[in-house]
Amino acid sequence: MKKSISGKMKEPSSAREEIRVKVIDAIAQTMDLYGVNYSFGQLYGILFFEDRPMTLEEMQTSMNMSKSNMSYAVRSLTDSKMVSKLDEKAGRQDLYAAETDFFKAFQLFFASKLQREIDVMTAAIKPVIEPLSETILALETSEEERKLCLQDLHKLRHAVRYYEWLQQFVDKLEDGQFFEGQQIGD
Amino acid sequence: MKKSISGKMKEPSSAREEIRVKVIDAIAQTMDLYGVNYSFGQLYGILFFEDRPMTLEEMQTSMNMSKSNMSYAVRSLTDSKMVSKLDEKAGRQDLYAAETDFFKAFQLFFASKLQREIDVMTAAIKPVIEPLSETILALETSEEERKLCLQDLHKLRHAVRYYEWLQQFVDKLEDGQFFEGQQIGD
DNA sequence: ATATATATTCAATAATTATTGAACGATATG
């Protein structure tokens, strides 16, 4: 997890660039914390500071990495909505821009992560509630097994309630309800 | 990231155990999504269903893994507050129990992750605001460099505002303010 | 205090994930 701060990126040449490198490192560390590849986090940081659409080629240059890796990075970042592909192109090259408003980035990143969690968990839980209930209701189920199933059923029902709540939470998040008074989308 | 559902864990022997394995897999996938080692996520899942304090030895048995790895797993889970070490012991052995209330687990997990993010980012940003401002104010700074510094300064100030907001968000989360009407701590 | 059971750390290895260059495919341009 520890990595030399500037890694293979081009050496900082001014005080300002040194500052950028430090902050980009913190951003990458943070994103790594949430399961994003450190280098991909760095790329977000670069796009954040550049604050203009960039092509894969430019990313390749500033990260000093292969184009294929930049392609993977950009896909990962667009999947989690922190970066988006523009409609316009620079000649034949695709353009990508970072969401530079941290409030919006928070909103997009967590909404997409949490939604994925809801989907994965719901897909696992919903289909097993019925069979589990049936086992409990079945006459041939042993006393002991029934007790265990009941325990599990209640855990799963609790989980279902939690994911219903979490879905509402995500809806509110997407709605911007947690950002009252903040200049989101300034 | 893909893994055979039951991996090295002991084979499920009943319908109920099959269900547990599926749900534990979903839990582990979910936690993996947030950067938690998949096996450690499985361990949380086991503790979640067992719903009783377990010793390292028992974890070792049900996960079919080394005690040292269980030690690391338990540390990772206690760090993120999803599991806690009890004050009592089973003879000489330490006991650990999972937070089985998903609302509380959410609260604890995200509060600790987000707080860490705030700390990392704040530690990077706060100390560079002054030097950056000074560069802008300095007479010898070139027109061009001043422009670039100004842009960066504004980005960083935006970030500071964001992290102030995020700190309040975390405070509310820890306070339970997002769980109104939910039976957290039932 | 000493012996003994348990927990943690460490260094080696296994397993996984990140990164690359080359091949392929798609898209735009003349």
Add this chain to the structure above:
DNA sequence: CATATCGTTCAATAATTATTGAATATATAT
């Protein structure tokens, strides 16, 4: 339509992370 340019995928390798068993440390009971 042919060609050039770019983006994606694939299979190989590099780098990192997960897992282990042994060594060390910590704590408990006698």
